[in-house]
Amino acid sequence: NAGVTQTPKFRVLKTGQSMTLLCAQDMNHEYMYWYRQDPGMGLRLIHYSVGEGTTAKGEVPDGYNVSRLKKQNFLLGLESAAPSQTSVYFCASSGTKGQGDYGYTFGSGTRLTVV
Amino acid sequence: EDQVTQSPEALRLQEGESSSLNCSYTVSGLRGLFWYRQDPGKGPEFLFTLYSAGEEKEKERLKATLTKKESFLHITAPKPEDSATYLCAVHSGSNYKLTFGKGTLLTVNP
Numbered sequence: 001n002a003g004v005t006q007t008p009k010f011r012v013l014k015t016g017q018s019m020t021l022l023c024a025q026d027m028n029h030e031y032m033y034w035y036r037q038d039p040g041m042g043l044r045l046i047h048y049s050v051g052e053g054t055t056a057k058g059e060v061p062d063g064y065n066v067s068r069l070k071k072q073n074f075l076l077g078l079e080s081a082a083p084s085q086t087s088v089y090f091c092a093s094s095g096t097k098g099q100g101d102y103g104y105t106f107g108s109g110t111r112l113t114v115v
Numbered sequence: 116e117d118q119v120t121q122s123p124e125a126l127r128l129q130e131g132e133s134s135s136l137n138c139s140y141t142v143s144g145l146r147g148l149f150w151y152r153q154d155p156g157k158g159p160e161f162l163f164t165l166y167s168a169g170e171e172k173e174k175e176r177l178k179a180t181l182t183k184k185e186s187f188l189h190i191t192a193p194k195p196e197d198s199a200t201y202l203c204a205v206h207s208g209s210n211y212k213l214t215f216g217k218g219t220l221l222t223v224n225p
Contacts, residue, residue: 004158031211042217043159043202050211058212090158103149103204104213106158 002026006091006107013081013114021076021110023091031094032074033058033104034066036087043090049074081114088112117142117207121216128193128223136188136219138203148186149213150179151202159202193223 004025013019023032034046045058049068063085065077074093078085088111092104118141128134140148147166151159163172165181172179176197178189188201200220204213 033212035215040217043204043215045212048212056211092158103147103151103161103164104159105161108158109156 004091004093004105004107006089006110008110009108010111011113013078013112015081015083015114017081018077018079019081019112020078021089021091021112023074023076023093023107025072025074025091025093025105027093027095027105028071029093029095029105030071032068033092033094034064034074034076035090035092036060037090037109038087046076046089081112083114086112086114117205117210117214119203119205119214119216121201121203121219123219124217125220126222128190128221130194130223130225131192133189133191133193135190136201136221138186138188138216139184140186140203140205142205142207142214144208145205146208147206148181149204149206150186150188151204153200153202153218162201190221193221195223195225197221198223 007022033048035043044060047066049055052071055066067075088109090109091107120139122137150162153159163179168183170181176191180187200218202218204215
């Protein structure tokens with residue numbers, strides 16, 4: 001089925017470890033986003049991309065890096081994980097700048113715990 | 116800076132008891148207001164897009180309306196399967212992103 005696929009679904013890291021979250025979409029969307037969702041905070045934008053080879057900072061970019069080498073993939077990296085990065089991470093994509101009639105298509109999320 | 120405030124934070128209804136969720140927003144040039152449904156352990160699922168004041172959209176037991184300052188999600192005769200968190204988001208100006216509210220957790224008891 002067409003959509004956004006995130007891997008892994010769950011991960012436990014020790015403080016200081018690094019990891020990469022992978023997001024893949026098969027809808028040929030130009031725009032891709034990484035959000036984190038925390039209790040009482042809602043969805044907050046980490047980084048986003050407006051096309052292959054581009055990335056930009058969102059509201060809470062510190063401690064994260066991203067890359068979009070291929071149009072269908074958007075990677076989120078944590079170089080040195082901290083307990084404050086314990087969260088649920090969602091990737092999303094959209095086909096137009098104006099988000100269009102269908103808004104974002106979200107992945108099912110990655111639940112990350114940093115101990 | 117765009118702001119989205121949803122109320123109430125949580126709402127508990129009996130099956131068949133109609134009610135409304137509120138989304139108040141402050142933006143510079145609204146280009147679209149979105150409603151999503153999120154089930155536990157899953158990503159948000161798109162419901163509606165509204166573009167201008169006075170617009171309404173319906174889907175099954177849900178109806179979304181929009182004014183210049185707020186949007187309502189009306190739930191008519193809800194069923195337990197309508198239990199979820201409902202998220203509101205806005206897209207404004209030349210932004211590339213959506214700004215989300217914190218959501219309303221709806222519980223419908225049988």
